[in-house]
Amino acid sequence: MSTTPLKDRIALITGASAGIGRAVAQHLAQQGCKLVLNARREDRLRALADSLPKGQCVIAAGDAAEQSVIDRALDAARSAFSREADLIVVNAGRGLNGSVITSDPAQWDEMVRTNLMGCARLLRSAAHRLLQGFPSTPLTPDSPWLKVQRDIVLIGSVVGRHVSPFSSMYGSTKFAVHALAEGARRELGPKGIRVSLVEPGFVISEFQGVAGYDDAWFESMKQKIAPMLDPSDVANAVSFIAQQPAHVHISDLLLRPTRQDYP
């Protein structure tokens, strides 16, 4: 299958200070992509930016669930690179150990706000911008509009498809993200915008600490299914999706560690 280089693309990545987002940023940067990096820890973003060639990357730090931060990040692409971002990676998120019965309800609001509301706001804002200039006449198969790749990639989760009793409250936010992805795919695909969902299984990152996983439980899970995924494995998937020619859409990509049988 032929793929298209990413060197002319402009990517906005939320949650780029750690884990999957950071790996996606590094991966896309290696392929010459211009980047806008978002996360709350600005020092981390700055260190990442400093490791990249000058002029390849700008920072828009802040809470990715805030509309003003989203607007600032999208504006940053336009002012730094003179075009709207055309590869939006909606990645910022957090986990939460436990079910609806056992998880800490004091953390529910922040998780729902980050994982769902932040995702919905960025999806909406990015879609509006990507639709600027959409032709007023019906699209024909040879329309120049359909020759350009425009991607919104949402990071869902395997537990957003298969109910996991040990993280069902978190899983519910990802089920919602999956619904947003599929709804947006149906709405935007016919307009030439690819909305894709990446559904990782266990990835070793800061996620487990933030979610409050029990160390002993996670260690036993690691022993059982190792090697788990590395953030760079997910970055490969994101870049593979974005590299497809404009008429090819990999709309769902579920990746697990090979030995992860469940969920």
Ligand SMILES: NC(=O)c1ccc[n+]([C@@H]2O[C@H](COP(=O)([O-])OP(=O)(O)OC[C@H]3O[C@@H](n4cnc5c(N)ncnc54)[C@H](OP(=O)(O)O)[C@@H]3O)[C@@H](O)[C@H]2O)c1
């Ligand atoms: N690790 C897994 O096993 C796994 C599996 C499936 C799906 N996922 C999903 O993958 C995504 C990334 O997870 P990860 O494994 O890379 O976790 P991670 O290492 O904890 O990284 C999470 C990133 O999100 C950022 N973030 C969190 N809340 C934010 C907010 N309100 N505004 C802006 N940035 C925010 C964090 O940066 P700051 O703290 O600096 O803001 C960090 O850069 C999440 O959506 C997660 O649900 C993870």
